[in-house]
Amino acid sequence: MRCTPGFLLLMLLASDLPPAHGVLETLYTNFKCKCLKVISVLIPLQEIDRFEILPPGNGCPKYEIILWRKTKPPVCLDPQASWIKKLAKRLRKLKATPTPQASVIKKKDV
Secondary structure (H helix, E strand, O other), rough: OOOHHHHHHHHHHHHHOOOOOHHHHHHOOHHHOOOOOOOOOOOOOOHEEEEEOOOOOOOEEEOOOEEOOOOOOEEEEEOOOOHHHHHHHHHHHHHHOOOOOOOOOOOOOO
């Protein structure tokens, strides 16, 4: 089988095209979300170790709330759940109230 220079050039150009899955990945942006399943069940404060709120971005179009529990595996919470909205409102209110400044006592030179 003889390969002509035109055929070799065509094969080189065809191998340089981007793969088709790259186009599909740009349309399907949910692949970078950390939360695949969310729960809206009320979790007692005694079980909560820490939590993290991730805003939309980096390929994930939605807010994500990840909650680490002391004795159980972490869970993803539904940001639309009523108890989470109330908790967020309270946290915003606590953050908005200014804390009183501590008074500074200067020593007098004797």
